[in-house]
Amino acid sequence: MMNEKKPTSLLYLDGVSVSFDGFKALNSLSFVIEPGELRAIIGPNGAGKTTMMDIITGKTRPDSGEVFFKGDIDLTRRDEAEIAQLGIGRKFQKPTVFESHTVWDNLELALNRKRGVFATLFYRMTLEDNARIEEILSTVRLSNRRNDFAASLSHGQKQWLEIGMLLAQEPELLLVDEPVAGMTDAETAETAILLKEIAKTRSVVVVEHDMGFIRDLGVKVTCLAEGSVLAEGSIDFVSADQKVIENYLGR
């Protein structure tokens, strides 16, 4: 049944397993993301959500299983840089930006341009690139901080800068790991709006614990536990599921 979806889906995982020192972090994980879809992934700590992103982005190789992008691109054979160039962007759980660069430079580096040694050595900012960075700055609400070092941003602003960098990368699929952890309520609400905005033009997979935030997103939810899918559907459907209550919500 899964196989039928493979050609049309953007991301396709089937039977993915990986273990660390005998511990099964992912246990025959399967799911499909369609083009343009915004998907939320929930699950208890240690469920394997971050590991799943590691597999998709080439950081970790699965022991078994298939991972395909855009139908027939086998992601298990490629490394991080290649996968990023194919159009998969990733936001880390802990905000990761270039602290000793300015906000502007962070976006400049993220911009989807030629990424070779010599191309970057002789790169010159064009009007087009300039406009694109301006646009992203205003999308992530950092226009007035453009010349400040990323190190001086607040935690929430760093999260946004990182999202901005992912936008600059122009990915077709964006993986976002716990974007609102440590944010204030106002920032959380803003982030939900931002992600919905972003999802209009690409597919987004958001891992999050914050149930309020998931409700704000109002999208299909996948609940992971112990490395495989426990339930999938609308937030109301998933949160009424007996296994989900036992494994996650009830704890």
Next chain:
Amino acid sequence: MITSFLLKSFDRTIVIAVAIILGLALIVPALNLLTAPDHPLHVPTYLVSLFGKYLTYALLALALDLVWGFCGILSLGHAAFFALGGYAMGMYLMRQIGARGSYGNPLLPDFMVFLNWKELPWFWYGFDMFWFAALMVVLVPGLLAFVFGWFAFRSRVNGVYLSIITQAMTFALLLAFFRNDMGFGGNNGLTDFKDILGFNIQAQGTRAALFAASAVALALSLILTSGMVRSKYGKILVGVRDAESRTRFLGYRVEHFKLFAFTVSAMMAGVAGALYVPQVGIINPGEFEPGNSIEVVIWTAVGGRGTLIGPIIGAILVNGGKSIFTAAFPEFWLFALGGLFVLVTLFLPKGIVGTVQAWRAKRKEYRKAAEDEAARGQAVAEPVAAE
């Protein structure tokens, strides 16, 4: 393309530093050659060579800064690239001796005659030509760095592990060059040079020219590295230093960026070694001593890593200090150097130049804040005055 690269390389500090270095390239030789020995401004020839040696050390430290300061690769083997460049130049100088050696063999250097060798080993071919030797000065260290870096960076060896294998690399070369049958003069190394490009290597004019050449090489390398670190490429290097995985997930091939910087840096170190050898008159395996590479790290740290200018200043200050100190208390130099490193790490973690830069940035910020404050004060004060 090239011009925009060069234009970018010049900021005020770099322009000033290049001007000073090129100024020295003119003034020191002039004061040596054009003033009488009893003139108060006369620079004696031995000092010209001593300062010339410092400049080659400065170039070595600058090379290290490119990889350590900007890319976070703490190489503890940079003296090996320096020594290889030095050996390439030494081989040229040996072949310039010709039949004037103690054994009078027109083709074989003395140590080969002494070892009863009948013909020149193949890897000594070509070194009678300066252009070939000059090419080897950059190619040999560059190739070693490329091959070494290719394996190390591809297998993602990082941090102390990388530092340790760079130490192992220089140590292995030390052992190899000590062997007589390697064909590089064993533990005596290469020495008794006679002339370079047809000029007597001891002559005052040659010494002055070598000093000037060292200064010019340093200035050009400073422009080159400055251009590199200020380009987008350089910003990515810093990105690799600060958040390697972020750089990878943005789609950059981190290993290529490291490899390029490492290779360019090794070539610069090779040039430094090649200018060092004719000024000190000898190259021997001691230059591969692991401790030498660690000293380069100390110069760079003292001056301020990641500042380009800092390592140049650090190399000159520490080596100036070393010359003075070892004349007075030779046996305590290593303790003094170790102590200096501890003090700098504890109290000046950004080094001399890094600390000055941070202090200036803070003062600027403070002044801007004060101006803003004053402007606001005025805006409030005016309506009051109008009343």
